[in-house]
Amino acid sequence: KNQVEQSPQSLIILEGKNCTLQCNYTVSPFSNLRWYKQDTGRGPVSLTIMTFSENTKSNGRYTATLDADTKQSSLHITASQLSDSASYICVVRGWAGNMLTFGGGTRLMVKP
Amino acid sequence: DVKVTQSSRYLVKRTGEKVFLECVQDMDHENMFWYRQDPGLGLRLIYFSYDVKMKEKGDIPEGYSVSREKKERFSLILESASTNQTSMYLCASNPFDIDSNQPQHFGDGTRLSIL
Secondary structure (H helix, E strand, C coil), X not given: CCCEEEECCEEEEECXXXXXXEEEECCCCEEXXXXXXXXXXXXXXXXXXXXXXXXXXXXXXXXXXXXXCCCEEEEEECCCCHHHCEEEEEEEEECHXXXXXXXXXXXXXEEC | CCCEEECCCEEEECCCCCEEEEEEECCCCCEXXXXXXXXXXXXXXXXXXXXXXXXXXXXXXXXXXXXXXXCCEEEEEECCCCXXXXXXXXXXXXXXXXXXXXXXXXXXXXXXXXX
């Protein structure tokens, strides 16, 4: 069964600090992995997508990594800001059936 | 910017009622999706549609139906609402992409409570 596990489930950090969110998946064969940010009361918004051949990709203060061999991805947030407080959702697409498998999300709170 | 609009942010209905959730997108996307989001379970796909009048079951279609009479509008119907359908419902759309690299664009959700 295709699964996407995210850790930690929740995280509290101080403004200005860095943090790393983890995503492990069992989806196979793999097509791509996307990180979404979901602010409270809003729908998810795409941050970055990674395909099989990509190891790292940055979007401002967000850097995603992918290890397709170990089926792991991470999202690193640098110099966190209060506006980074949100849920971060890892989503993996497989080739079979072309459907998505969603992780349960990591809820990040950045405190001043 | 892509705009996906869900008709209600909050909705309260009674058990046994027929409930309609509406979703409209303004970017001429072929694909539209309905998810429910529950704490600890992530997003789960209820139904999706890849063209007008076409629909496909997702992972948890029981108790739901959908309608897509126009390309921009995708409706989710709870035939006879039950308390276990209390949830956040999210609509999404994206264009057809043979490489499947297009992101889904989400609405802001409808928080539905069934009493």
